[in-house]
Amino acid sequence: MLHAIPQLTIGAVDLAAAFLFMYGLWRMSSPVTASSGIFVAGLGMLVAILSSFLYVFGVSAATRPYLSANIGLAVIALGLGGGASWWSGRKVPMTSMPQMVALYNAMGGGAAGAIAAVELLGNKAQGATQLVVTLIGALIGAVSLSGSLVAWAKLDGVINQPLRVKGQQYFNGLVMLATLSIGAYIAFVASGDAGQLTVMPGLIYLFFGCALIFGVLMTLPIGGADMPVVISIFNAFTGLAVGFEGFVLQNPALMIAGMVVGAAGLLLTLLMAKAMNRSVSNVLFTNFGAVAKHKPGNIKGSLKPAEAGDAGIAMRYANKVIIVPGYGLAVAQGQQKLYEFVKMLQAAGVGVKFAVHPVAGRMPGQMDVLLAEAGVPYDLIFQLEDINDEFASTDVALVIGANDVVNPAARTDKSSPIFGMPILNADKAKKVYVVKRGEGKGYAGIVNALFYGDNCNMVYGDAQAVLVKMIEAVRGLGLAAAA
Amino acid sequence: MDSQITISGFLALYIFMLAAFSGWVIIGRVPAILHTPLMSGSNFVHGIVVVGGLFALLNASSVREQVIGFIAVLLGAGNVAGGYAVTDRMLAMFQPSAHKPAHAKSRHTKSHHPKKG
Numbered sequence: 001m002l003h004a005i006p007q008l009t010i011g012a013v014d015l016a017a018a019f020l021f022m023y024g025l026w027r028m029s030s031p032v033t034a035s036s037g038i039f040v041a042g043l044g045m046l047v048a049i050l051s052s053f054l055y056v057f058g059v060s061a062a063t064r065p066y067l068s069a070n071i072g073l074a075v076i077a078l079g080l081g082g083g084a085s086w087w088s089g090r091k092v093p094m095t096s097m098p099q100m101v102a103l104y105n106a107m108g109g110g111a112a113g114a115i116a117a118v119e120l121l122g123n124k125a126q127g128a129t130q131l132v133v134t135l136i137g138a139l140i141g142a143v144s145l146s147g148s149l150v151a152w153a154k155l156d157g158v159i160n161q162p163l164r165v166k167g168q169q170y171f172n173g174l175v176m177l178a179t180l181s182i183g184a185y186i187a188f189v190a191s192g193d194a195g196q197l198t199v200m201p202g203l204i205y206l207f208f209g210c211a212l213i214f215g216v217l218m219t220l221p222i223g224g225a226d227m228p229v230v231i232s233i234f235n236a237f238t239g240l241a242v243g244f245e246g247f248v249l250q251n252p253a254l255m256i257a258g259m260v261v262g263a264a265g266l267l268l269t270l271l272m273a274k275a276m277n278r279s280v281s282n283v284l285f286t287n288f289g290a291v292a293k294h295k296p297g298n299i300k301g302s303l304k305p306a307e308a309g310d311a312g313i314a315m316r317y318a319n320k321v322i323i324v325p326g327y328g329l330a331v332a333q334g335q336q337k338l339y340e341f342v343k344m345l346q347a348a349g350v351g352v353k354f355a356v357h358p359v360a361g362r363m364p365g366q367m368d369v370l371l372a373e374a375g376v377p378y379d380l381i382f383q384l385e386d387i388n389d390e391f392a393s394t395d396v397a398l399v400i401g402a403n404d405v406v407n408p409a410a411r412t413d414k415s416s417p418i419f420g421m422p423i424l425n426a427d428k429a430k431k432v433y434v435v436k437r438g439e440g441k442g443y444a445g446i447v448n449a450l451f452y453g454d455n456c457n458m459v460y461g462d463a464q465a466v467l468v469k470m471i472e473a474v475r476g477l478g479l480a481a482a483a
Numbered sequence: 484m485d486s487q488i489t490i491s492g493f494l495a496l497y498i499f500m501l502a503a504f505s506g507w508v509i510i511g512r513v514p515a516i517l518h519t520p521l522m523s524g525s526n527f528v529h530g531i532v533v534v535g536g537l538f539a540l541l542n543a544s545s546v547r548e549q550v551i552g553f554i555a556v557l558l559g560a561g562n563v564a565g566g567y568a569v570t571d572r573m574l575a576m577f578q579p580s581a582h583k584p585a586h587a588k589s590r591h592t593k594s595h596h597p598k599k600g
Contacts, residue, residue, distance in 0.1 A: 014534075017531070021528050021531070022505060022509065024524075024528075025506075025509050025510065025513075025521075025524065025525065025528065026509050026512075028513050028517060028520070028521055028524060029509075029512040029513050029514070029517075030514070031514075031516065031517060031574075031577040031579075032579075034517055034520060034574045034577065035571070035574040035575060035577075037524070037574075038520075038524055038527070038567065038570045038571055038574055039571075041524065041527065041528060042527075042567050042571075045527070045528075045530065045531065045563055045567070048531060048534050049533060049534060049537070049563070052534045052537040052538060052541075053537070053541070055537065055538050055541045055542065056541055059541065059542050060542070060544070062544040063541075063542050063543065063544040066543055066544055066545075066549065067541070069549065070540055070541050070542075070543050070549065070552070071541065073540060073549060073552070073553050073556075074537055074540050074541060074553075074556055076553075077536075077540070077553050077554075077556035077557040077560060078533075078556060078560045079560075080557060080560075081556065081557035081558060081559070081560035081561035081564070082560040082561065082563065082564035083564070084561060085560070085561035085562070085563075085564040085565030085568070086564040086565065086567075086568050088565060088568075089564065089565040089566075089567075089568025089569045089572070090568050090572065092569065094573070094576075097519060097523070097569060097573070100523075100565065100569055101519075101522060101523050101526055101566075101569070103565070104523070104526055104527075104530075104561065104562050104565040104566050104569075105526050105562075107558040107559070107561040107562040107565070108526065108529045108530055108532055108558070108559065108562040110554070110555075110558040111532045111533065111535075111536050111554075111555045111556075111558040111559035111562060112532050112535075114536065114539075114551050114552070114554045114555035114558065115532070115535045115536055115539050115555050117551050118539040118543070118548050118551050118552055118555070119539075121547060121548070121551070122544075122545070122548055129491070129492070231522070232522065235522060235525060235526055235529075238526075238529050239525070239529045242529045242531065242532045242535075243499065243502075245532065245535055246535065247490065247495050247499075249535050249538055249539075250489065250490055251534065251535060251538070252490060252498060253531060253534065254531055254532065254534065254535055255490070255495070255498050255499065255502065256498065256502040257502075257528050257529060257531040258502075258529055258531075258532075259498075259499050259502035259503045259506060260502050260503070260505060260506030260509070260510075260525070260528065261506065261525045261526075261528050261529040262503060262506070263502075263503040263504070263505075263506030263507040263510065264506050264507075264509075264510040264521070264522075264525045265522075265525065266507075267507055267510050267511060268510070268518065268521075268522060271515075271518075356515075356516070358515055358518075361519075363518075363519055363522060364515075364518035364519060364521075364522060365515060365516060365517060365518030365519035365520075365521070365522070366519050368515070368516040368517070368518070368519065369519045369520070369573050369576065372573075372576040372577045372578070373576050375578075377578055377579050377580035378516060378577045378578065378579060379579055379580050380580065381516055383514070383515040383516060384515075
């Protein structure tokens with residue numbers, strides 16, 4: 001009976017951990033409770049990791065001579081990997097969050113792939129089902145590892161341009177086919193005679209190699225603005241890989257956590273694709289830049305430049321202002337100045353709200369985090385569906401560093417590539433100011449009809465510099481009144 | 484052994500189905516404003532893979548298995564620690580307008596000015 005205690009403990013702790021993960025994610029459904037949610041999930045993780053050292057009581061005779069070394073290695077690996085990541089996670093600036101998440105995601109995929117490698121090379125999978133599931137988990141994990149690393153490199157600016165070659169998709173298809181064939185061959189041979197696995201390590205290495213290469217190839221052609229979809233997909237991939245390896249290891253906690261994350265990643269992937277008005281396969285397999293050769297429709301009106309100071313004063317005397325921040329604001333590092341300006345407006349009695357588009361940023365919800373970092377209270381930040389009707393009753397809409405997500409062509413112009421995309425109806429405000437670096441087009445390469453509207457003025461310049469001028473103009477107003 | 488469960492065939496599919504469904508429902512409730520912390524948080528949750536890595540490493544019976552197991556634990560631990568660190572940091576930044584002395588971790592937020600009026 002005594003020998004069953006470690007195993008029972010592990011079982012009970014893993015059950016508790018699975019519950020705490022679910023409960024923690026459940027608490028994430030509101031900004032009020034979210035912070036305690038991650039703490040709860042962290043508690044589950046901590047006890048699960050600690051209790052897994054009880055595995056030492058159940059090792060086989062073959063492992064005994066290695067056991068003390070194994071324990072030492074485990075402690076070192078936990079300390080090194082955990083320490084380095086903790087340090088980087090504490091230090092990284094909020095604007096770099098997408099690449100950090102991609103990096104951590106790559107680690108998870110890599111860990112799942114490595115577990116599969118131990119199972120395969122050590123011939124530990126029992127029966128054909130386990131073997132096939134191990135292989136599938138290995139494939140997904142490896143693709144997630146190399147794909148996330150490429151995504152990280154792109155987001156971090158190591159790779160600047162999407163790499164697109166003619167016939168790339170066929171080549172990628174061939175690599176995928178090769179990977180699957182090798183996997184099928186391994187499964188076929190080894191499920192007949194399990195001993196076969198130990199005599200073909202070369203083939204197993206090749207299988208992993210091909211999967212890794214495929215992950216790189218499939219991510220290389222995808223452009224920066226499509227990253228919200230890509231990160232979500234790889235998050236789902238790693239979740240699935242973890243779930244499958246959990247089945248192989250007969251560990252329900254891994255199965256449940258992995259599958260929950262898989263579902264979460266899938267949901268976010270679909271949400272992001274919808275917000276971009278594109279299907280997931282369209283993001284992954286077509287070269288957007290090549291498709292968007294759109295002839296500008298007959299847009300009437302002209303671009304009307306305005307001074308930053310005048311725009312600032314106009315907002316000071318408005319009743320209601322909605323600000324539409326885009327990724328350009330983050331690039332210019334203008335969030336702090338923006339909130340400083342907003343606080344001045346609020347002090348003058350102006351009602352200010354922020355309207356955030358789902359794909360503003362390089363990962364889902366990134367703009368919300370950047371605003372929160374600048375100190376903007378979350379009850380001032382509104383999502384597209386909650387605020388879109390309010391533009392019509394708004395005096396001034398201030399668009400900063402956003403372009404395609406406020407293009408009314410998405411509502412009206414059937415020939416536009418972004419037709420049908422959900423947009424923020426900034427054009428319906430009484431007055432629109434657009435802060436923009438120059439007259440360039442947005443990511444989609446489409447002329448923005450909003451800019452030519454009668455109610456719209458363009459404020460050219462770096463977002464941060466423009467905001468400084470606005471702040472000075474409004475402050476000057478206060479001083480003049482006091483004098 | 485009594486404590487040993489065997490999960491096979493349909494039982495595994497049931498677990499997968501229920502977990503996927505719960506995940507979908509739970510995540511579907513999360514507002515868009517929290518999507519980044521949600522993603523890094525779920526990223527953290529799949530860091531549970533480190534437990535599988537520990538199992539593999541502790542049961543290693545050859546140098547090759549030790550090496551690969553070590554890599555698994557190293558990467559898994561990185562996933563866990565990094566995912567937690569960034570999620571916790573981000574969530575501490577979300578503060579309401581009525582500035583309450585919320586959350587002991589508010590040292591992560593940049594100088595937070597209470598709103599006037």
